Amino acid sequence: MSATVTSLAEGRLDATLADGADVFDLVDAEGGHVARRIYADAGIHGFEQERIFRRAWGFLAHESELPNPGDYVERQLAGEHVIVIRGDDGVVRAFLNSCRHRGMRLCRADKGNASFLRCPYHGWSYGRDGGLVSVFAEELYDPEHLDKSTLGLIPVDQLDSYKGLVFGCWSTETPPLAEFLGDMRFYLDILVARTPAGSEVVGPPQVWEVHTNWKFATDNFTGDNFHLYTAHGSVAELGMLPPDPMSLAFGNLVHVQGGHVLHIVPGPPIPQAEFFGVPNDLRPLIEDTLNPLQAELARNHSFSVGTVFPNLSFMQVMVQGSLDSPPTPFMSLRVWQPTGPTTTRVWSWLLVEKEASPEYRQATYEAYVRTFGPSGIFEQDDMENWEECTRVNKGAVAQRHNLHHGMALHLPPDPDFVGPGTAWPGSYGERTQLCFYDEWKRWITVAHPWAGERG
Amino acid sequence: MPAVLAVDELLDGVVKLARADHARIVLARVDGEVRAVQATCTHARIFLAPGRLTADKLIECPMHGAMFSPLDGSVRCGPATVPLAVHEVRVVDGMIHVDPGEPPAEKAAAGAAAATSTKPGARPSAAQWGNWG
Numbered sequence: 412m413s414a415t416v417t418s419l420a421e422g423r424l425d426a427t428l429a430d431g432a433d434v435f436d437l438v439d440a441e442g443g444h445v446a447r448r449i450y451a452d453a454g455i456h457g458f459e460q461e462r463i464f465r466r467a468w469g470f471l472a473h474e475s476e477l478p479n480p481g482d483y484v485e486r487q488l489a490g491e492h493v494i495v496i497r498g499d500d501g502v503v504r505a506f507l508n509s510c511r512h513r514g515m516r517l518c519r520a521d522k523g524n525a526s527f528l529r530c531p532y533h534g535w536s537y538g539r540d541g542g543l544v545s546v547f548a549e550e551l552y553d554p555e556h557l558d559k560s561t562l563g564l565i566p567v568d569q570l571d572s573y574k575g576l577v578f579g580c581w582s583t584e585t586p587p588l589a590e591f592l593g594d595m596r597f598y599l600d601i602l603v604a605r606t607p608a609g610s611e612v613v614g615p616p617q618v619w620e621v622h623t624n625w626k627f628a629t630d631n632f633t634g635d636n637f638h639l640y641t642a643h644g645s646v647a648e649l650g651m652l653p654p655d656p657m658s659l660a661f662g663n664l665v666h667v668q669g670g671h672v673l674h675i676v677p678g679p680p681i682p683q684a685e686f687f688g689v690p691n692d693l694r695p696l697i698e699d700t701l702n703p704l705q706a707e708l709a710r711n712h713s714f715s716v717g718t719v720f721p722n723l724s725f726m727q728v729m730v731q732g733s734l735d736s737p738p739t740p741f742m743s744l745r746v747w748q749p750t751g752p753t754t755t756r757v758w759s760w761l762l763v764e765k766e767a768s769p770e771y772r773q774a775t776y777e778a779y780v781r782t783f784g785p786s787g788i789f790e791q792d793d794m795e796n797w798e799e800c801t802r803v804n805k806g807a808v809a810q811r812h813n814l815h816h817g818m819a820l821h822l823p824p825d826p827d828f829v830g831p832g833t834a835w836p837g838s839y840g841e842r843t844q845l846c847f848y849d850e851w852k853r854w855i856t857v858a859h860p861w862a863g864e865r866g
Numbered sequence: 867m868p869a870v871l872a873v874d875e876l877l878d879g880v881v882k883l884a885r886a887d888h889a890r891i892v893l894a895r896v897d898g899e900v901r902a903v904q905a906t907c908t909h910a911r912i913f914l915a916p917g918r919l920t921a922d923k924l925i926e927c928p929m930h931g932a933m934f935s936p937l938d939g940s941v942r943c944g945p946a947t948v949p950l951a952v953h954e955v956r957v958v959d960g961m962i963h964v965d966p967g968e969p970p971a972e973k974a975a976a977g978a979a980a981a982t983s984t985k986p987g988a989r990p991s992a993a994q995w996g997n998w999g
Contacts, residue, residue, distance in 0.1 A: 640910060644930065648945060655994035656910040656930075660983035677989050680998035738998055825986040837984030 422858040428454040432699035436854045440849040442818035443841065447804040449848075450624035455855075456752040463721050463854045468569070468578040468591045470698070470723040470746050471495050473760060475575060475611035477503055480525045481539055487748055488579050489754075493567060494518045494528065495577060498539045503572065505579045506541045506564035517564075522615060528564070537564050574604035575611075576723075576744075586861050594831035595671040595719055596845035601705050602715065602727055602742060606696040608744070613776050619785040623797035624804075625722060625755040626851070628747040631793060632724035633843040634664055634674025634716050637818070642792045651731040651788075653679070660839040663825055667832035669861070670850025672843035673717025675708060675830075678729060678738075684713045688729040688740040690771050693764055704829045711793065713740075717843075720850050722747045730789070732781035739778035745807045753801050759784070816841040816848075867956060867963035874960065876900060878918050881936075889966035891953055894936040896923050901936040901952035907930045908932075909946035923949075 426434035434455065439448035449455055471486045472495045483496035485508060492508035494517065510517050517528050517537070527544060528537040534547040541564035546557065567579035571588035573596060578588050585591065592599070603610050619630075631638065640647050640656040653659065662676035665765040678684030686709050688695045696704050717722045724745040729738040747757040761779045763772055782789045803809055819840030828834035835842050854860040870884040871893060882893045883905055890905035892914050905913055907927040916930040924933040924942050933943035939950035954965040982988050992999035 640930070650997070653994060653998045654947065654996040655990075656946075657983060658990045658994035658998075661988055661990045680989060680992050681996035681999060684998075819984065822984055827986045835984075836986045836988070839983065 412450065417642060420826070424856055424858055426458060428452065431855075432707055434458060435852060438848045438852040439813075440845040440852075443815065443820055443845060444813040444814055445848055446813055447810045449851075450626060450801055451753050451774025451805040451810075453752050456749060458855045460489055460751065464749070465581040466585055466860075467721050467854065468580045468585065468588050469721075470719070470744070471505055471567075471570075471579045472503075472549075472577045473575055473612045473762070474503065474572060474577060475746070476522070476615075479524065480534045481526060482522075483518065483525055484522045485518050485520065486566065486758075487742060489581055490748070490750065491581075492516055493579065494564070495579075496525070496528075496539055496541075500540070502540075503570070503577055503771045504541055504569050505577075505611065507567070509562070509565065510535050511543065511562045512546075516851045541566060566758075569632050571672075572733060573782040576607055577707050584859075591669070591861065592671070592672045592719065593668045594667075595667045597705065597831050598665075598667065598675075598715070598717065599719075600701060601709050602725055603744075603762055604700070605709065606693060606700055606766050610762040611765050613761040613763050616758045618759075619757050619787050620750070621755045621757055621794050621798060622753060622792070623755050623801040624753055625747040626747040626848075627797035627800050628745070628755060628757070629718050629724065629847060630744065630844050632716055632718045632726065632747075633672045633799070633840060633847050635844070636660065636674060636676065636714075636716075637798075637839040642796050644787055646788055646792075648733060651734065659714070660837055662714070662838040663828050663834040663836060664819075664838055664840050665717075665832045665841045666829070666843055666846040667831065670718075670720030670847050670853075671718070671832075672727075672846055673715055674838045674843065675712045676714040676838045677711055684729065684738075685710050687715070687742075688713055688738060689764070690768065692768065693766060693771075696764075696766060708830055718847065721854070722749075723744050726783065728783075732778040737777070737864065741775045741779040741783075743779055743783060753805065757785075816844050820845075867954070869958075869961040870964050871962045873900060873962050873978075876962065878929045879923070881915070881917050881919060883913065883916050885963070886953065886964035887966040889953065889964070891964055891966075892925060892936070892950075893962065893964075894919055894925060896936055900955050900957060900962050902955045902962075903934065903950040904937060904953070907917055907946060908921055908941075908948035908950060921983050968993050 437449050469488045472484050476484050477497040480499045486493050493505050494508045495505045497503050498607050508518050512535045515530050515532040517530050538543045538544050543559045543562040568583050569580040636659045664674050666672050713729050715727045727742045729740045742762045744760040748756040750756050822835050825834045825836040868886050870886050876895045878895045884891050884893050891902045892905045894901050900913050910929050911934050912929050920926050925936050930945050939952045956963045969972035
């Protein structure tokens with residue numbers, strides 16, 4: 412579990428910052444300390460883009476956003492614009508959103524359906540499969556100097572999907588998606604593919620900008636339940652959280668593998684809270700679709716929040732959207748896209764089972780928007796905390812002192828937990844956060860972070 | 867009843883944490899009278915802080931600001947809803963003696979919840995969920 416990269420056979424990468432500090436020294440997963448500068452440093456942002464976001468698999472889209480040929484969405488992968496488009500052959504492809512002529516951003520809309528992708532500058536046009544179809548005034552080129560077959564859109568180096576989740580990767584060296592996700596697929600099944608037809612997005616993603624480092628978001632989404640009664644104190648005071656601040660301390664924190672982490676937390680001991688609180692008509696479908704261990708976890712839990720390394724998070728939670736509404740579940744996917752050392756673009760999708768009734772679809776949409784949409788009563792509290800954490804941690808004096816991640820590190824793993832990975836008992840703790848930061852360090856300081864011995 | 871502190875070491879208006887056998891307690895002196903209540907807030911189960919009583923002679927929880935009377939343990943301000951357990955106090959020969967109470971009852975009243983949540987397979991009770999449960 413706690414093997415450090417120095418014990419590994421593969422080579423270290425130089426990760427020296429401008430002032431001589433080594434990124435390797437900035438995370439002490441054993442001791443439970445993290446240096447503040449990891450949240451506010453241009454050099455670290457550069458290393459992250461190069462070594463994490465251009466090497467790891469990143470979430471691009473959900474297949475249900477692209478039901479028909481020609482449907483496209485514009486996304487970003489490691490900060491570069493990408494078009495994800497379904498071809499006439501039904502295949503989803505992803506390309507750098509840049510014309511081969513002058514590099515112009517070809518597709519300027521967030522989403523749509525296109526017969527051709529036409530460059531707004533000089534009109535070079537590409538097909539739904541990315542091939543260069545037409546060039547303005549083609550007869551003026553010496554055919555020797557215009558081989559259209561070599562001038563198609565630049566594909567994302569690797570593209571694959573898992574149960575509707577489309578991921579891309581800018582490196583051909585990185586192992587295939589299935590290997591990268593590994594046992595995290597066991598949990599993703601429970602969250603996004605638990606009924607025969609699977610889940611689909613509700614509406615387009617909501618996107619907003621936050622003045623925070625992206626790692627404050629992942630830190631929170633490694634399963635931080637112990638901020639609820641302080642950060643969301645006003646919501647708790649109104650009675651929209653259970654009255655006992657320890658009611659959400661149960662369950663497990665899980666490091667699945669490779670920095671993929673989550674918590675899974677039981678709700679109140681009533682039938683309505685089983686299967687994450689989804690309506691009764693969906694429950695037999697879940698039991699039939701999942702394997703027995705997955706179904707047992709779904710039956711016994713009401714909440715699960717986690718992160719697929721590096722920056723895809725999920726939240727399956729029950730919330731009260733208003734004072735007079737019952738606790739209602741929703742399942743949201745998040746991408747925390749760094750746009751600079753201290754700025755982050757948040758992408759948030761709502762997923763619902765395709766078999767969901769219109770009434771439940773409405774209820775879960777409302778619960779999500781009211782609580783964790785960009786103006787949600789919970790989301791606002793989190794953004795305020797992450798922005799202030801980032802602002803303060805920029806300070807040179809502040810950076811003399813490390814941050815403390817020490818909760819429940821003394822507890823041994825839970826031998827009774829039925830899912831894959833290493834699980835610790837209780838959901839109030841900082842194990843999963845440290846596992847995430849250890850993996851973060853590994854990707855910045857190791858040549859082949861996906862290979863070699865792991866703890 | 868075990869002796870926990872010399873009465874001279876507890877000035878009026880002061881709050882101190884102490885231990886009487888198995889029980890962690892808060893000692894406070896109100897208008898000369900020594901009082902003892904349970905040391906953990908009934909809301910988030912954190913330890914109440916040593917320091918001073920408020921201007922209204924109440925014990926204030928450092929985490930969420932709940933207020934309790936040191937006289938009878940009653941809640942004077944939320945978010946706590948359950949009063950603090952009161953421990954019997956006697957001052958003998960200048961020493962404060964406090965009845966630690968029954969160990970199981972004390973354990974159930976406070977402190978135990980955090981440990982319970984980290985027992986493998988433990989689940990929260992209906993009582994912890996209020997309207998949700």
